[in-house]
Amino acid sequence: DTEVTQTPKHLVMGMTNKKSLKCEQHMGHRAMYWYKQKAKKPPELMFVYSYEKLSINESVPSRFSPECPNSSLLNLHLHALQPEDSALYLCASSLGTGELFFGEGSRLTVL
Amino acid sequence: AQKVTQAQTEISVVEKEDVTLDCVYETRDTTYYLFWYKQPPSGELVFLIRRNSFDEQNEISGRYSWNFQKSTSSFNFTITASQVVDSAVYFCALSDERGGSQGNLIFGKGTKLSVKP
Numbered sequence: 001d002t003e004v005t006q007t008p009k010h011l012v013m014g015m016t017n018k019k020s021l022k023c024e025q026h027m028g029h030r031a032m033y034w035y036k037q038k039a040k041k042p043p044e045l046m047f048v049y050s051y052e053k054l055s056i057n058e059s060v061p062s063r064f065s066p067e068c069p070n071s072s073l074l075n076l077h078l079h080a081l082q083p084e085d086s087a088l089y090l091c092a093s094s095l096g097t098g099e100l101f102f103g104e105g106s107r108l109t110v111l
Numbered sequence: 112a113q114k115v116t117q118a119q120t121e122i123s124v125v126e127k128e129d130v131t132l133d134c135v136y137e138t139r140d141t142t143y144y145l146f147w148y149k150q151p152p153s154g155e156l157v158f159l160i161r162r163n164s165f166d167e168q169n170e171i172s173g174r175y176s177w178n179f180q181k182s183t184s185s186f187n188f189t190i191t192a193s194q195v196v197d198s199a200v201y202f203c204a205l206s207d208e209r210g211g212s213q214g215n216l217i218f219g220k221g222t223k224l225s226v227k228p
Contacts, residue, residue, distance in 0.1 A: 033215075042202055042218035043156070056215060088154060098144045098206045100216070102156040 003027055006091050006103035014111050015081060021106045023074040023091030032074040033100065034066060035090040043090055049074060050096070081110045113138045115205050117219035124193050125227050132188045132222045134203030140164075145179065145186045146204040146216065156202070162186065193226045200224070 004025045013019050023032070031050050035043035048056035049068040057066075063085075065077040074091055086109045092100040114137040124130045136145065147159040160170060162179050170177045174191045190197055200223045204216040 042221055043216075044218075045215055048215060090154075090156065092156075098146060098161050098216070099158050100148075100156070101158070104153060104155045107154075 004091055004093055004101050004103035006089075006106050008106060009104065010107050010109075012109045012111065013078065013081065015083075017081075018077070018079045020078065021076040021089055021091075021108070023076075023103060024072055025093040025101070026072055027093060027101065028071075029093035029095055029101070030071060031094045031096045032068065033092040033094070034074070034076055035092065035102075037088040037090055037105070039087075047076075078108075081108075083110050086110045113140075113205055113207060113217050115203050115217055115219035117201075117203055117222050119222045120220070121223045121225070123225045123227065126195060127192050128226075129189060129191050130193050130224065130226075132190075132201050132203075132224070134186045134188065134219060136184050136186065136203070136205050138205060138207075140207065144206040146206065147177065147186075147188050148202045148204060148218075149199045150202065150221070151199040159188075190224075193224075195226050195228055198224060198226045 007022045033048050034046040036046050037043040045058050046060045047066045052068045052071055063080045067075040088105040088107050090102050090105045092102045094100045116135045118133055143164045145162045149157045149159055160177055167179050176189045178187045200221045202221045203219040207215050
């Protein structure tokens with residue numbers, strides 16, 4: 001079982017909805033990440049939090065809003081998404097050494 | 112710019128065959144880290160190995176082995192005596208250290224390995 005837990009596993013939303021993806025880890029890792037993965041493509045980095053502060057935003061549209069309430073939790077708030085935002089959203093955590101522990105992902109479909 | 116190239120899109124082998132997955136990278140950094148991750152159909156990416164740019168020793172872990180050659184900017188992965196459970200997409204990745212973290216991974220496009228019984 002993965003030590004990074006993501007909820008929900010599947011999410012279907014309309015373009016006017018507001019929803020959130022959640023990620024939790026209890027390994028004491030201080031770096032947490034959101035990656036986006038389209039079908040048959042590699043994961044692409046979206047955001048990096050280091051010690052609960054946003055350290056990298058890879059020019060992600062503002063309709064994606066990350067939040068790190070504490071060192072164990074990472075959220076991704078979604079609002080006014082487009083159908084092309086449909087993808088697998090992967091959360092990961094790390095001690096900062098590059099060995100990332102990934103969750104199983106949240107599969108998002110935007111109608 | 113940093114880049115990872117996995118030229119093999121898909122590979123199909125029969126169980127017990129050996130298979131090598133190729134990875135070529137580009138970076139201007141003198142210190143960098145290379146990784147291999149496995150993504151089974153369940154979707155979760157599983158860490159396999161991390162190698163820093165100063166350590167060119169080859170590594171073996173059970174049926175898995177890795178060959179890192181700076182002279183050719185390659186970090187190839189060999190599975191010996193493949194098994195059906197090895198079927199997955201394998202990603203090679205390169206990290207940069209923006210933000211003080213090595214987890215900012217640049218992934219290759221992945222190689223889908225199918226091992227048939």
